[in-house]
Amino acid sequence: MVAQSTSTETQDWVSRYADDVIAESERRAPGKPVVVASGLSPSGPIHLGNLREVMTPHLVADEIRRRGHQVRHLISWDDYDRYRKVPAGVEGVDESWAEHIGKPLTSVPAPAGSAYPNWAEHFKAAMAEALAELGVEFDGISQTEQYTSGAYREQILHAMRNRAEIDAVLGQYRTKKAPAKKSQKPVDEAELEAAEGSGAATEDDGSGGSAGYFPYKPYCGRCEKDLTTVVSYDDETTELSYTCTACGFAETVRLSEFNRGKLVWKVDWPMRWAREGVIFEPSGVDHSSPGSSFQVGGQIVGIFGGEQPIGPMYAFVGISGMAKMSSSKGGVPTPADALEIMEPQLLRWLYARRRPNQSFKIAFDQEIQRLYDEWDKLAGKVADGSALPADAAAYARATGTAAGELPRTPRPLPYRTLASVADITAGHADQALRILSDLDPAAPLTSLDEARPRLDKAEAWINKHVPAEQRTVVRDEPDTELLKSLDDQARDSIRLLLEGLDSHWSLDGLTHLVYGVPKVQAGFSADATPKELPPEIKVAQRTFFALLYHLLVGRDTGPRLPTLLLAVGADRVRTLLGA
Template identity: 70%
Template sequence: MADSAETDWVSRFADEVISEAERRAPGKAIVCASGLSPSGPIHLGNLREVMTPHLVADEIRRRGLDCVHLLSWDDYDRFRRVPAGIDPSWSEHVGKPLTSVPAPPGSPYGSWAEHFKAPLIDALAELGVEYTGISQTERYTSGVYREQILLAMRERRRIDAVLARYRTKENGEPQEGSAEYFPYRPYCELCERDLTTVTAYDDDSTELAYTCACGFGETVRLAEHDRGKLVWKVDWPMRWAYEGVLFEPSGVDHHSPGSAWIVGEQIVSEVFGGRQPIGPMYAFVGITGMSKMSSSKGGVPIPSEALEIMEAPVLRWLYARRKPSQSFKIAFDQEIQRLYDEWDAVGRKVASGSAQPAESFAYDRAVRTSAGPLPETPRPVPYRTLASIVDITTGDEEQTLRILRDADGLTALDEARPRLDRAQRWVDTQLLAEQRTRVRDNPDTELLDSLGETDREALRLLAGGLDEHWSLDGLTTLVYGVPKLQAGLDADAKATPELKAAQRAFFALLYTLLIGRDTGPRLPTLLLAVGADRVRKLVGG
């Protein structure tokens, strides 16, 4: 067990799970679990359901213990509604299992469930998440849970009594359970939907009678029937006992009074003879500029979309560095540049040995798993620099390599990949048209002719120093140094309010002459991208 003073939240949960495993099931593989319903886009908030147990399971594996991360696809859940943008005729499938609903129009997948599972499966592979996938459709329809279903039906009054503790009458008093409660809902044999009502059940013969809203009805032997499922508040604790789950997080919505997590603690012990897993509540994940995410609203970024604009270790880091109870945001706008600056700074601190323990743990969990390191960019040029370059060059690889050679001494673009490709994708998909950088073709002669002698001298100093300072650091020194020279100050003089004002005015003039607006990418990067000869032409030098 690790020293808690020198650990992160992942290590602390791993300690707790390992201790609990020694009490509950010594010598057996430790089971961590996640559950996702592929009813729609599985977004970046849902990813926390997977990343939290993944990080804990991976830490347990790092310690040399056998640990399984189960990912239950709740693909036997009912299709609840037709999302906006889908042919309204899909309403005929409402109530069917997700695996029985056709995929959205144009999809290559065989069902609604497979369509929404596929992008997450690809994303988890890229993120290095090792798991064992379980289809609840396969589990239920193959009869795997038959004994658990029969047990739940025998104990239906006990289950109803547990649920009744959380039901209230109008006067606030607890409401007693009903003898007519049934924890199993069949899918109709005729229409395949769950618009069914169980009308009778015999414990001895296991004969179950039901009617459906479609008009169909029948009597089946539940000991042989595999076209239905336990209701969610019974299904979840049943699986805890069946799988021997020791760790499974859940969202805030599962922790309110009467929720599946709360009642599940009693049902798993009183009915199925198991114990509730260690289960931290996790907070929501947001997107910069967006409110709390909900997959029902549509248009919410999914993990594969985040991985188009950021490298897998960076996305892993966002989930590893925050406790599950802490909410955080993922940047799809220009904040991604600041995020990458922070990521690179942490990497340098870890490399130099100056990082705090929590920083080192989170960084290590981001860049590798127990199976080995994740792919990394050989020469991690700052993301904001790459974004500026591909914006200015409109993705021209020859020009991009020229600039990167001048800026960082790269000899091939592959040295900057995959980060370069992520920055290119960000520019292509996230940068608004009005934010794109377009270098002027010809000098703004009207502006140049209107300048006073101070501005003309500043431009001459800049143009004359380009060749000598032609590197990212050198050009940084030059653009900040020109106003200092004009003020009679040394190059290393500290900035005064007056000097800062002069620098801002000089920068705005350069931006206007180069790209026609008074702000833009970092000036040193912009100058490198434009090229010395063209800069001199545009600034009248």
């Protein structure tokens, strides 16, 4: 549990927002559950930028639950949005899907081979599965179900009756220049714009018709597309006439009975705030800029009798190391992609430790090893009580929720070690268990299950994100030419290593040995610290390491040498080093 701090200076960002949200909820709706909200549009793969739309309110909601309050986290699936374009790189999808542009997402066929009935359900399912693994509790609301069931009928009729007032609010911003679009970076340094995750930032606001302003857009009764124009509306009878520019269809319906259409986005969003009593909902950069949905919604929500939520703007999520994935998936990494290579706790921590307005990167390249080192170091500090309060709070939010701890790896061995073992053993479980058991002879691993799921994540990273030319292949035969060319000092360094293998056969022991050989050759103790050694020793160590890599794997770099030696095995090391 994360204790509530009495000092704002020592609170993390989650606690501060929880304070504000609880106070605001008690003012607006005393005695009722606190309502926080997110919105996701399943218009394609829901990416790691969109995940910030969910994780920000989730973390705040969870803190409120920890304090004993009832809270609902609503996720509006904006599956009644129009299908705008065919996303690149989605398996089972080709340009023939362009014929569905303009239809509701739930009326578009799912990608070929999908087990789901339509486009929206296909992409919702993957996100829901990832959220379950991340420990995110939520109440899902399908906007298709809401609109087609008539749940919003009164709100729609109210908006139409008050369309002049809504038009006046929107009119204040129509002549203002839109904020400049953020330039796209190369995919290897991609920034995922989470604004797309909540509703439709670029949707028209219902203006431009010759018959006047209407905040409602029907889907065509013939082609199902939203390329329609309202030509008349009668407030008394609620008769609405429209024409479709796509297929020429026209009809007159009673809006008091008609359920095949929706409010335009800049009206739809504040309507939901009022109807659901939302106290907290963040928004991406595009929704938070001047004249955008969040700002305009703050003025329109009053027309529906509600108030604007507390709504922090959240920054972009950067991605590093996505070059390989981009070729097959269109450069859109999803939470499921991240959870293939990292435990849920680490992914939760990346979102919990940074304030919403701070951008951060999620690593799919070598940087993931450093992130894991940082995470394990924090775990150690939390265990011994030396972690700073905000860091300890972020760790607690990452490892569990108000409902309990997330499942964790029983023996969380270093990720970089597991990755090296997965690289060297190429999927051979018996070989992996042998190596991992040798890491700590005093407490050997008895089953690979003790190292899972972290081991599986590291193996997936090696197999999917490390280029083939960077994979480790141990030599089959000694490099006799290189061995013959060695000078006396190089031969002596190999002799010292081989003589110490058996007595140092553990991860710590081999680390001491490989770093100690150059020290001993220079006349120092193997236990000498860097402060006791001249700078030349570091050069000698690098030279020695490069020699071992060449003799073992045929190049000058590779996995950490102690791990590599354990993986190769003492007998094979002796053979490859010419013993």
